[in-house]
Amino acid sequence: MRKNNYPFSLVIFLLFISLSSVYSQQDSIKQPELIYRKNVLHGSFGTLGIGYSASIFYDRILFESQNRSKFTTFLRLGYQENIFIFSNGGNAYILEAGMLTGKKFSHFEGALGVTYLNSNYEYRVLPAFSIGYRGQKPKGGFMFRTGIGNPEWLYFGLGFAF
Numbered sequence: 001m002r003k004n005n006y007p008f009s010l011v012i013f014l015l016f017i018s019l020s021s022v023y024s025q026q027d028s029i030k031q032p033e034l035i036y037r038k039n040v041l042h043g044s045f046g047t048l049g050i051g052y053s054a055s056i057f058y059d060r061i062l063f064e065s066q067n068r069s070k071f072t073t074f075l076r077l078g079y080q081e082n083i084f085i086f087s088n089g090g091n092a093y094i095l096e097a098g099m100l101t102g103k104k105f106s107h108f109e110g111a112l113g114v115t116y117l118n119s120n121y122e123y124r125v126l127p128a129f130s131i132g133y134r135g136q137k138p139k140g141g142f143m144f145r146t147g148i149g150n151p152e153w154l155y156f157g158l159g160f161a162f
Contacts, residue, residue, distance in 0.1 A: 036061050036072060036138050042159020044145070046152040051089070053152055055080040057159075059098075072100040076111060080151055082119070090119030092151050094128050109134040115151050126150070136161060 040059040046052070057078040065071045078094035098111025113128040132147015132155075143159045 037161035040161045044155045044157025046155035048153040051084040070103040092117045107134040
């Protein structure tokens with residue numbers, strides 16, 4: 001009498017089909033990546049009541065996490081002109097390392113660094129920092145920021161990501 005191997009073959013076939021469909025479904029469920037444009041050129045205007053500043057900055061994204069809580073780091077280089085009511089003012093060169101949190105348009109922005117200040121032919125190295133709000137869409141071009149910092153004081157800025 002001959003034994004029938006159909007049930008064993010059928011189980012193997014169904015197992016193979018179910019595993020292959022699971023793997024193919026996982027590829028179709030991938031979330032779209034929220035990747036920022038790596039470069040941002042922006043300017044800002046700041047005031048402290050007794051003085052005013054105008055700055056231009058270049059930001060470069062260094063690291064961007066793709067998990068649930070978005071965390072992005074950047075490096076910022078800047079140049080600033082200062083006008084003080086009681087003095088001649090001066091200019092400053094700024095270098096900061098910073099971070100952004102948030103996934104969509106609204107972000108918390110914080111940065112720390114150094115400022116090389118040239119004021120009345122006096123050269124000083126001072127700490128630089130900024131903390132504030134940044135509006136920038138992932139893959140979007142327009143960006144704005146506002147907050148408080150040194151040497152920007154109370155600032156508002158606009159820029160473009162590329």
